[in-house]
Amino acid sequence: MNLEVQKYNQSKLPEDQLICNVLAKEINLHLAEAENKIWHAHPVWFLDGNPIVGYDKLKDCVRVLFWSGQSFDEENLQKNGSFKASEIRYTNVDQINISDLKRWLEKAREIQWDYKNIVKRKGVLERLK
Numbered sequence: 001m002n003l004e005v006q007k008y009n010q011s012k013l014p015e016d017q018l019i020c021n022v023l024a025k026e027i028n029l030h031l032a033e034a035e036n037k038i039w040h041a042h043p044v045w046f047l048d049g050n051p052i053v054g055y056d057k058l059k060d061c062v063r064v065l066f067w068s069g070q071s072f073d074e075e076n077l078q079k080n081g082s083f084k085a086s087e088i089r090y091t092n093v094d095q096i097n098i099s100d101l102k103r104w105l106e107k108a109r110e111i112q113w114d115y116k117n118i119v120k121r122k123g124v125l126e127r128l129k
Contacts, residue, residue, distance in 0.1 A: 030101075067084065
């Protein structure tokens, strides 16, 4: 695991730390080829410079964000924002369904919108995969 991500996780309260550690472990396992770094103050994984998945601590939960998640056709993921992102929120490590998370990570690899070039395209997203 990236040292900065370890520090991020360790800075959280114990229950949130457990959630973050499970998320980081599973994301690293299923997206082993992805670049991982702290981006906009939270852990994010990238494929070819395109953000794929990340998580952050909100006031009352840990949120997992899939940048292209609205295209996954998954009822447990909630729409986030006006682009193609979706999210799921956890307040307890026991809420994490590993098989769901694995499926979403596989879809994150296969279904991608081009966030890397969104500024260059003046806010227009194009599908990469």
